[in-house]
Amino acid sequence: MIAEAGHYALVLALGLALIQSIVPVIGAKLRDTALMQVARSTALAQLLFVGLSFLALVALHVTSDFSVANVYENSHSLKPLIYKITGVWGNHEGSMLLWVSILALFGGLVATFGNNLPLSLRAHVLAVQGWISTAFYLFILVTSNPFLRLANAPMEGRDLNPVLQDVGLAVHPPLLYLGYVGFSISFSFAVAALIEGRIDAAWARWVRPWTLMAWMFLTLGIAMGSYWAYYELGWGGWWFWDPVENASLMPWLAGTALLHSAVVMEKRNALKVWTILLAILTFSLSLLGTFLVRSGVLTSVHAFATDPTRGVFILLILCFFIGGSLTLYAWRASALKQGGLFAPISREGSLVLNNLLLTTACATVFVGTLYPLGLEVLTGERISVGAPFFNLTFAPLFVPLMLAMPFGPLLAWKRGDLLGAAQRLYAASGAALIAVAVLWAWVRGGSAFAPLAIGLAIFVIAGALTDLAERCMLFRVPLPISWRRARGLPRAAWGTVFAHAGVGVALIGIVCESTWNTELITTLKPNDVAKVAGYEMKLDDITQRQGPNFSELVTHFTVTSNGKTIGVMTPSKRNFTTRSASTTEAALLSRGPSQLYVSLGDAAANGGIAVRIYHKPMVLLIWFGPVLMAFGGLLSLTDRRLRVGAPKPAKTARALQPAE
Numbered sequence: 001m002i003a004e005a006g007h008y009a010l011v012l013a014l015g016l017a018l019i020q021s022i023v024p025v026i027g028a029k030l031r032d033t034a035l036m037q038v039a040r041s042t043a044l045a046q047l048l049f050v051g052l053s054f055l056a057l058v059a060l061h062v063t064s065d066f067s068v069a070n071v072y073e074n075s076h077s078l079k080p081l082i083y084k085i086t087g088v089w090g091n092h093e094g095s096m097l098l099w100v101s102i103l104a105l106f107g108g109l110v111a112t113f114g115n116n117l118p119l120s121l122r123a124h125v126l127a128v129q130g131w132i133s134t135a136f137y138l139f140i141l142v143t144s145n146p147f148l149r150l151a152n153a154p155m156e157g158r159d160l161n162p163v164l165q166d167v168g169l170a171v172h173p174p175l176l177y178l179g180y181v182g183f184s185i186s187f188s189f190a191v192a193a194l195i196e197g198r199i200d201a202a203w204a205r206w207v208r209p210w211t212l213m214a215w216m217f218l219t220l221g222i223a224m225g226s227y228w229a230y231y232e233l234g235w236g237g238w239w240f241w242d243p244v245e246n247a248s249l250m251p252w253l254a255g256t257a258l259l260h261s262a263v264v265m266e267k268r269n270a271l272k273v274w275t276i277l278l279a280i281l282t283f284s285l286s287l288l289g290t291f292l293v294r295s296g297v298l299t300s301v302h303a304f305a306t307d308p309t310r311g312v313f314i315l316l317i318l319c320f321f322i323g324g325s326l327t328l329y330a331w332r333a334s335a336l337k338q339g340g341l342f343a344p345i346s347r348e349g350s351l352v353l354n355n356l357l358l359t360t361a362c363a364t365v366f367v368g369t370l371y372p373l374g375l376e377v378l379t380g381e382r383i384s385v386g387a388p389f390f391n392l393t394f395a396p397l398f399v400p401l402m403l404a405m406p407f408g409p410l411l412a413w414k415r416g417d418l419l420g421a422a423q424r425l426y427a428a429s430g431a432a433l434i435a436v437a438v439l440w441a442w443v444r445g446g447s448a449f450a451p452l453a454i455g456l457a458i459f460v461i462a463g464a465l466t467d468l469a470e471r472c473m474l475f476r477v478p479l480p481i482s483w484r485r486a487r488g489l490p491r492a493a494w495g496t497v498f499a500h501a502g503v504g505v506a507l508i509g510i511v512c513e514s515t516w517n518t519e520l521i522t523t524l525k526p527n528d529v530a531k532v533a534g535y536e537m538k539l540d541d542i543t544q545r546q547g548p549n550f551s552e553l554v555t556h557f558t559v560t561s562n563g564k565t566i567g568v569m570t571p572s573k574r575n576f577t578t579r580s581a582s583t584t585e586a587a588l589l590s591r592g593p594s595q596l597y598v599s600l601g602d603a604a605a606n607g608g609i610a611v612r613i614y615h616k617p618m619v620l621l622i623w624f625g626p627v628l629m630a631f632g633g634l635l636s637l638t639d640r641r642l643r644v645g646a647p648k649p650a651k652t653a654r655a656l657q658p659a660e
Helices: 002-030 033-062 069-074 081-088 094-111 119-143 168-196 201-232 243-270 272-294 308-335 347-379 387-403 418-424 427-443 451-470 481-487 490-515 621-637 639-644
Strands: 518-523 529-532 537-546 551-561 564-569 570-574 583-584 586-591 592-605 609-616
Touching: 002 094, 002 119, 033 069, 033 081, 033 094, 033 119, 069 094, 081 094, 081 168, 094 119, 094 168, 094 272, 119 168, 119 308, 168 201, 168 243, 201 243, 201 272, 201 481, 201 621, 201 639, 243 272, 243 347, 243 481, 243 551, 272 308, 272 347, 308 427, 308 621, 347 387, 387 451, 387 481, 387 490, 427 451, 451 481, 451 490, 490 621, 537 592, 551 592, 551 609, 564 586
Parallel strands: none
Antiparallel strands: 518 609, 529 537, 537 551, 551 564, 551 570, 570 583, 586 592, 592 609
């Protein structure tokens, strides 16, 4: 009964999405307020029904109803409760239901908090959201129904993919989808603006909070996915340039460019056409990521589907929305008036450079990811594009971007003073040079460029702090006055400081882990000792134990440094008999921002076991940096200027009246 109710709720959500996609557009055309208001009520009702449908699937997994094919394929009665819940989105059908639920959530948020939007704009935005929802509801109901019943209900399920039975999977996909799907609002605003032929600084003020929210979630989702791969896959790496990883990186790069472009549009009423294009491309890349993961064209631990029918359906959705929006853009963009002019050396100019480098980096990832697929389709030849290509093309673009990053906030709008900004960055430059000199004198081994890269990261962090010091007039006025000025700064200013500093922090972690990582692969028996990076690791014992739905080989290591015990590590290998699969559960021991990392290999005939031991200096900074970036985004999102919104337009134009 629960399955049928969930399926029926999904069908009702489809019907509401169809109404939402048609009636408000007619209302906007006829200037009929009542019809335009339908968008708000249908968006909220659609959220209710798709939410009920999602909760129904959760209930089926929690109660282990194996008469439902999705539950049978991805659950097990002995599986811990948390993994029964996370198993809902650990498969193709359930993850797509989560996808449309989040899509409806964002539509409901616009309907609830978009009262300061012109009524016709809100109607068009929610109508575009309805078009997207309709397409994906049809996709789920036609090709990926999560509520299908089995004719003969089995007694037990096949269990979830063991690699996905991890706490990280409770967090990573929802965060990633909140980012992916969140950019649909920016897309809907862009298409709505093209339909109305009206775009201005107020539009940028309206769209920026939604873009910022999506960017924050995508930043955290990518970071969580990286950390999950680091500790769960047992390979000791945190980024592999996997095509599915690239599928999430591309919209992040485009979304970062969109955020900065929207600032120029809001402050200076410039870059209008470019900002609209970025909003379209960012969500288009999110759709492309959905296609790559679910079409079966890729083989990855991240990929779900292998059914070509689903791939064709998503490809049609992709072509309709990307092709349709770009066609509308080509038709209407020339009618949009350009904004104010500015000098190349200015705040606007620095943000244009930011956009140029970010979009070029996005293009290199796009080519490296899709070129092998295109070549295989055209010639049948399979090639692999890996880390060497991406490192050699991506890194050179980010070096000038990071060099320019501290200058941007110090330049004035419209016309800036580059020499004056450089003079204010003397302290940051000095800190970077000192860091480079100390590292060259102190560190042995590794790339000669590593100290330069860390110096660059210090320059970015110190540059962000310089901007804060300049705003507070630190050391130029009494300290109490500086403190009052700091407290009075807009939260967006603090957000910029944290976000930019987070980039530098992440770079320090990346360089240190990549350059001075220590690895030892050996076979140990009980009471054997391994020495890595000044640490002694004694294998105490090897034991077997039974988990809820797996058997586990557990080892215990006592870690000492300078004769003092600093911790115990318990890496293990789990065998899931239902799935006939095993996983490696790495053990981590943090020492400040650095970590010791131990993962197990195969058991040896002499009673020992193969182990892989790493010492990873500063590795936690890789993920602390994105957390700082997301925190900066959160501060900006809570800025009073974004909460107040743009001024309401005149009431003389009925279709542009504020929504109620």
